[in-house]
Amino acid sequence: MMxxxxxxxxxxxxxxxxxxxxxxxxxxxxxxxxxxxxxxxLWCPTIITQPTPQTLSSLALHLAPHSISPISAIxxxxxxAITAFSKAICSLATPLLxxxxxxxxxxxxxxxxxxxxxxxxxxxxxxxxxxxxLVPQTATPSGLVQSLGAGGGRRVLCLxxxxxxxxxxxxxxxxLRELEAAGWVPIRVDAYETRxxxxxxxxxIVKEEGLDGVVFTSSAEVxxxxxxxxxxxxxxxxxxxxxxELVVAAHGxxxxxxxxxxxxxxxxxxxxxSSFEGVVDALYSRLxxxxxxxx
Numbered sequence: 001m002m003x004x005x006x007x008x009x010x011x012x013x014x015x016x017x018x019x020x021x022x023x024x025x026x027x028x029x030x031x032x033x034x035x036x037x038x039x040x041x042l043w044c045p046t047i048i049t050q051p052t053p054q055t056l057s058s059l060a061l062h063l064a065p066h067s068i069s070p071i072s073a074i075x076x077x078x079x080x081a082i083t084a085f086s087k088a089i090c091s092l093a094t095p096l097l098x099x100x101x102x103x104x105x106x107x108x109x110x111x112x113x114x115x116x117x118x119x120x121x122x123x124x125x126x127x128x129x130x131x132x133x134l135v136p137q138t139a140t141p142s143g144l145v146q147s148l149g150a151g152g153g154r155r156v157l158c159l160x161x162x163x164x165x166x167x168x169x170x171x172x173x174x175x176l177r178e179l180e181a182a183g184w185v186p187i188r189v190d191a192y193e194t195r196x197x198x199x200x201x202x203x204x205i206v207k208e209e210g211l212d213g214v215v216f217t218s219s220a221e222v223x224x225x226x227x228x229x230x231x232x233x234x235x236x237x238x239x240x241x242x243x244x245e246l247v248v249a250a251h252g253x254x255x256x257x258x259x260x261x262x263x264x265x266x267x268x269x270x271x272x273x274s275s276f277e278g279v280v281d282a283l284y285s286r287l288x289x290x291x292x293x294x295x
Contacts, residue, residue, distance in 0.1 A: 015040050016212035016287050019205050021221040023049040023194075025080060026276075030215065033280040039287075042211070044204040046224030047166070051084040051192040055162060059088040059191045062157060068096055071187070072154035073105035074124075077141050077175065079112040081159035082120075084191040089123055097125040105132050105156075107148065110139035110274030139274040140254050141175040151184030158186050165196030166227070169219045169258050194220050202228035211243045213283050217251040217276070219258020226262060236264050245290060249283040251276065 019042040020030050027043050034041040051059075061067060063085075076082045089096065097104060104125065108116055113135040121128050136143035148156070156179060160172045172188075179186040202225050205211065216222050229235060240246060248266050250256035252273030256266045268286050272278030 017042055017208065017210055018213040018215060018283065019044050019208070019211060020215040020217075021046045021225055022215075022217045023047050023221075025049060025083075026217060030217070030276050030280070033276055034215075037280060037284045039213075039284065042204060042208060044202065044225075046197055046201045046221050046228060047194050047218075048197055049078075049080050049161065049192060049194045051080070051087055055190055055192050056084065056088045056091075059084060059159070059189055060091050062187070062189050063088060063092055063096055065096070068157075069101070070155055071104070071157050072102065073107065073148065073156040073184075075107040075144060075148075075156060075158050076112065076116075077109060077144065077158070077160060077172075079115065080161070080192050082108065082112060082115045085159060086115075086120065086123075088191070094123045095126050096123065097130075099125065099127040099130070101125060101130060103130050103132060105134055105148065107134040107136075107144050109136070109141075109144060111276075140252060141171060142178060145175070145178040145182055148179075148182065148184065151179065151182050153183060153185060155185045155187055157189060159189050159191035161192050161194040162190035163194050163220065165198075166194070166220055166223050169223070170261075171219065171254055171258070194218075196224045196227065199228055199231040201225070202232065202234075205229075205239075206232050206234060211246060213247040213249060213287060215249045215251065215279060215283060216255055216259055216264075217279075218255055219262065222255075222259045222262050222264055226264070247283060247286050247290070249279050249286075251279045 017040040018034050021044055022030055023045055031041040121131050125131055134147050136147035176186045249268040250259055250266045256269040259266050268282045270278035270282040
């Protein structure tokens, strides 16, 4: 276990530094948005989220003709799920469905839906008019379930992560239970891995002199950070002692609830969480308010 000495509280700087713990596939987008607000981004990833040969092989089996034929809907609760799907079908004959197949529902959240274009849909069925793309107004798994409506016993393929090195947060189990309650028969597929990056992943935050904000985009990131902090003999209380004015921002209510469950109080939750612009705008407004109060 690594021990890092605590220092006296650090006050805010002229150009606020904001840590963010997103995996690499989201990092450049969030870093760019922070930079546009004249914030100094500090990337401190705590998890890696990606398909693996094992998850792709499993997913391909679920997309084979005999498996996908009875499926009425495919849900992509994350951008990585869409990426995994696109990689898995490379080993299969496309389009996956016969043109006369019953209508198929494809569901995605927020900005992730930009990846579901005509080329993507043509890999599923040559008759695109048989595919209904569903993007709920509320970009949460619960919003996806509500937009689907009554299942009537139909089967829905759910592309979700396999959690490695961390406890599985309640998001996916709750998602599957909500689908069942709505009359769907959910088929879980671990389409990709969400893996803890290890004991030193919090090093960037621990060694930072001035920190004004932190952005979390999933509860797994929060748990990954806390687990690494414990390796340095830190906990969240010590983080707040180090930076008393630290603003914690969560990307949407699901992430916020997960953070609170883990003992991390959230200061800012954007009501626009279909993309990262919402949480960055909300964080920036809060930091501007703190700066004004100091004048």
